[in-house]
Amino acid sequence: MSKLLTIFAIWIGVPLVLLLLPCPSGLDPKAWALLAFYVAAILGLILQPLGEAAVLIIPLAVYSVCFKGTSIALSGYSSSTAWLVLAGCLVGRAFTETGLGIRIACVLIDKFGRTTLGLGYVAAFTDFVISPATPSNTARSGGIVYPIFRSISVTLGSEPGATAKKVGSYLSLLCNGVSLTTAGAFLTASAPNLLLFSLAVSVVGAEISWGEYALAVLPSLFTLLLLLPLLYYVLCKPELKKIDNKAIARDGLQKLGPMSAQEKKLALLFLSALALWSSSHWTKIDAGAVALLFIAGILFFRVISWDSMLQEKSAWSTFIWYGAMIGLSSGLSKLGFFKWLGTVVMPYFSFAGMNPAMVMILLIAGSFPLRYIFAGVGPYVGAMVPVFLTLAKAGGVPPILAAVSLCATVSLGALFTHFGHGVSVVIYGGGYVSQTTWWKTGFIMAIVANAVVLGIGFPWWAMLGLW
Amino acid sequence: MSKLLTIFAIWIGVPLVLLLLPCPSGLDPKAWALLAFYVAAILGLILQPLGEAAVLIIPLAVYSVCFKGTSIALSGYSSSTAWLVLAGCLVGRAFTETGLGIRIACVLIDKFGRTTLGLGYVAAFTDFVISPATPSNTARSGGIVYPIFRSISVTLGSEPGATAKKVGSYLSLLCNGVSLTTAGAFLTASAPNLLLFSLAVSVVGAEISWGEYALAVLPSLFTLLLLLPLLYYVLCKPELKKIDNKAIARDGLQKLGPMSAQEKKLALLFLSALALWSSSHWTKIDAGAVALLFIAGILFFRVISWDSMLQEKSAWSTFIWYGAMIGLSSGLSKLGFFKWLGTVVMPYFSFAGMNPAMVMILLIAGSFPLRYIFAGVGPYVGAMVPVFLTLAKAGGVPPILAAVSLCATVSLGALFTHFGHGVSVVIYGGGYVSQTTWWKTGFIMAIVANAVVLGIGFPWWAMLGLW
Numbered sequence: 064m065s066k067l068l069t070i071f072a073i074w075i076g077v078p079l080v081l082l083l084l085p086c087p088s089g090l091d092p093k094a095w096a097l098l099a100f101y102v103a104a105i106l107g108l109i110l111q112p113l114g115e116a117a118v119l120i121i122p123l124a125v126y127s128v129c130f131k132g133t134s135i136a137l138s139g140y141s142s143s144t145a146w147l148v149l150a151g152c153l154v155g156r157a158f159t160e161t162g163l164g165i166r167i168a169c170v171l172i173d174k175f176g177r178t179t180l181g182l183g184y185v186a187a188f189t190d191f192v193i194s195p196a197t198p199s200n201t202a203r204s205g206g207i208v209y210p211i212f213r214s215i216s217v218t219l220g221s222e223p224g225a226t227a228k229k230v231g232s233y234l235s236l237l238c239n240g241v242s243l244t245t246a247g248a249f250l251t252a253s254a255p256n257l258l259l260f261s262l263a264v265s266v267v268g269a270e271i272s273w274g275e276y277a278l279a280v281l282p283s284l285f286t287l288l289l290l291l292p293l294l295y296y297v298l299c300k301p302e303l304k305k306i307d308n309k310a311i312a313r314d315g316l317q318k319l320g321p322m323s324a325q326e327k328k329l330a331l332l333f334l335s336a337l338a339l340w341s342s343s344h345w346t347k348i349d350a351g352a353v354a355l356l357f358i359a360g361i362l363f364f365r366v367i368s369w370d371s372m373l374q375e376k377s378a379w380s381t382f383i384w385y386g387a388m389i390g391l392s393s394g395l396s397k398l399g400f401f402k403w404l405g406t407v408v409m410p411y412f413s414f415a416g417m418n419p420a421m422v423m424i425l426l427i428a429g430s431f432p433l434r435y436i437f438a439g440v441g442p443y444v445g446a447m448v449p450v451f452l453t454l455a456k457a458g459g460v461p462p463i464l465a466a467v468s469l470c471a472t473v474s475l476g477a478l479f480t481h482f483g484h485g486v487s488v489v490i491y492g493g494g495y496v497s498q499t500t501w502w503k504t505g506f507i508m509a510i511v512a513n514a515v516v517l518g519i520g521f522p523w524w525a526m527l528g529l530w
Numbered sequence: 531m532s533k534l535l536t537i538f539a540i541w542i543g544v545p546l547v548l549l550l551l552p553c554p555s556g557l558d559p560k561a562w563a564l565l566a567f568y569v570a571a572i573l574g575l576i577l578q579p580l581g582e583a584a585v586l587i588i589p590l591a592v593y594s595v596c597f598k599g600t601s602i603a604l605s606g607y608s609s610s611t612a613w614l615v616l617a618g619c620l621v622g623r624a625f626t627e628t629g630l631g632i633r634i635a636c637v638l639i640d641k642f643g644r645t646t647l648g649l650g651y652v653a654a655f656t657d658f659v660i661s662p663a664t665p666s667n668t669a670r671s672g673g674i675v676y677p678i679f680r681s682i683s684v685t686l687g688s689e690p691g692a693t694a695k696k697v698g699s700y701l702s703l704l705c706n707g708v709s710l711t712t713a714g715a716f717l718t719a720s721a722p723n724l725l726l727f728s729l730a731v732s733v734v735g736a737e738i739s740w741g742e743y744a745l746a747v748l749p750s751l752f753t754l755l756l757l758l759p760l761l762y763y764v765l766c767k768p769e770l771k772k773i774d775n776k777a778i779a780r781d782g783l784q785k786l787g788p789m790s791a792q793e794k795k796l797a798l799l800f801l802s803a804l805a806l807w808s809s810s811h812w813t814k815i816d817a818g819a820v821a822l823l824f825i826a827g828i829l830f831f832r833v834i835s836w837d838s839m840l841q842e843k844s845a846w847s848t849f850i851w852y853g854a855m856i857g858l859s860s861g862l863s864k865l866g867f868f869k870w871l872g873t874v875v876m877p878y879f880s881f882a883g884m885n886p887a888m889v890m891i892l893l894i895a896g897s898f899p900l901r902y903i904f905a906g907v908g909p910y911v912g913a914m915v916p917v918f919l920t921l922a923k924a925g926g927v928p929p930i931l932a933a934v935s936l937c938a939t940v941s942l943g944a945l946f947t948h949f950g951h952g953v954s955v956v957i958y959g960g961g962y963v964s965q966t967t968w969w970k971t972g973f974i975m976a977i978v979a980n981a982v983v984l985g986i987g988f989p990w991w992a993m994l995g996l997w
Contacts, residue, residue: 349598
């Protein structure tokens, strides 16, 4: 109880003190007031005195009433980004409900699952294949992919406890690593990416299309994805090597029955959305509009019902808190806060003459200790990315290079802990891996993964002309 | 099946034909294209080929992709009106879940429920008291008030069928009449009011504060509310006259137990919201911001949980379709559609030299036959109010007078049928009243109610200086 009181005291006290302090010179007092509410939002997400939606609605409401800020407070809810997040989370439900996600896995298991390592590659590819349309990692990997491989582990006689190392602990850690890797591979593969680029537009004016982003990060993230099953195989050797994959696939497909009309329609809609997203650089069709059309198609062709979508509660909570963050941060941007922040922090950081890649590597590596504090990638992005983007700009890094390199690695930073991302919480909850093992493996893998992605990334980004 | 096909054909065909027709001269082609999607939205709400949210999301998505209209399509979701609707619907749940709504009824029954007529007044007052904070009539009257009086009817030995006339049919019809009357009494007592004034701002620039609206309509609507129990008593005489109200109230209060902390907090928050709404004319605090603060208070003081709010599915569906309507209609307004409509329709309607009150009475009475077509007040408002406001302006009616008189009577028009409003569907579903009786009583009551409200209203509005 006293812990809860402390949390509430910090959550309310810090913003209140900010409000009472005089506005620093050179900054619009309106921006200073709004900053207090942005800080309340971020602190709320970190401390969690109440749920995510509640800790955002409360500052929004108080700001609206006390500062007549309704139009700024609500502006995020008409942003295409917030709707991309909502629509994407709802699409995720369609993959679960129709069984299309499981079917993809079964087919891959049948073809490539003869060994435990093969099974690992199947996990990686299943997650990768559906990632462009499922910005909720927790829904994609925690709700579709991991349950399949956990039930395979059980089938193979590997349960939490004595038999965990047979295959279950390997597949658990791998599924987590895969999820945090595919998260960065597409703008639409993880909700925090969308928040990150919405901040990048506000803070440093860095914009990117869906296709350009994929082009920029796929070489490095896909290489990492190919390495993951091997790396985890070395770090966390499974005792079982050979698998009767035909039987597993046959059982799974039998349970699903023949491919339903719903699944076929979903597959077609998914391919159409992919086509529209990847061509958006030429068609100039907004990614949020495509996601909205995807949802419209699902409703029109009755793939899943609206009622089902309403049951996907986490989608609605996410919409509420993302929309709030987007509104608050773009309000701060309009009021000139980030420009002011740049002029203030610049003198304290000397990146003089440093290579832009070096600046970004320093910033990203410097952020690692912070990952032990943040539960969830979204709050981390909201709190730290504006600061990093400002610092990077001060260090002479082209804004688009800063945004791309941050976005490609931001989910990998969640590898450190078992609470760094919602999907990790789910997989850790599966019980196959001890916290000690999780943190040890996580530490090694986070370093390796960042090294791989940035090591391939920077030369590639130079070739693309990003710096 | 062929009926469904016809419905889909009309829903898709009519907007498609509009899109293919050349744009009328004098109108922005962008407005003409947007009109086709607005028509699709309205037709969707009337024909209901799919649920309300789906028939709005589909046109929004197609418009966003085909006409690059994402920002217009989504603009409604950051409007304070859409959030007022959402927050209000969520507050309704708090009244149900905490039992505060039932408690208010029990206390009133204990004091005033000695006769059937007295019970009728209790129904009217209970509904009236909570109406300012419950813009979902269906939640307020269908979810809180009617269930209480239906269970009282059963307790008194009046069930659907042979014993319906004992008291049940009287209370059913009365609850419906009361709900459609209180609906007009406050801007926040019914979601369509908010849509109506958001249209009034777009179409003719008529704005009003919460307090000004209440001041304008309460004299007439409160008089009507006082007459309703008597009028229905005459039209639908209950056989039972005396009631053992003390026993009913005691039983009800016993079931509820002592007043919980949740109820007390809700009552306080409710009174605070009322104070803020009714003073908004002076404080200039936006009504949507107050509703948001009400929700924030409910979450902060843990009156009900966020999870409960997510379970209130109709609130979310309503938010989606209202937000879409508001976005589309304000888009039409920005593109100059309503101005153009005015110049087009004016020559066909001659209100020359006519008294503004007469013009409005003609328009409202002329709209009665339409009420047999529309299921729900929201779709009716979306389709007809822009037209009526335009006609009224053409007829020299001051915009604010037109908007107020339409808003005060728009819910009363739902009296005609058992499907004119969601709350009627719920009460009719209670089974105490046959369709014939419902329509007969409804016809008489709709005429009488409109006559009372407009008869008192116009002189009062003249005194207030609205015309």
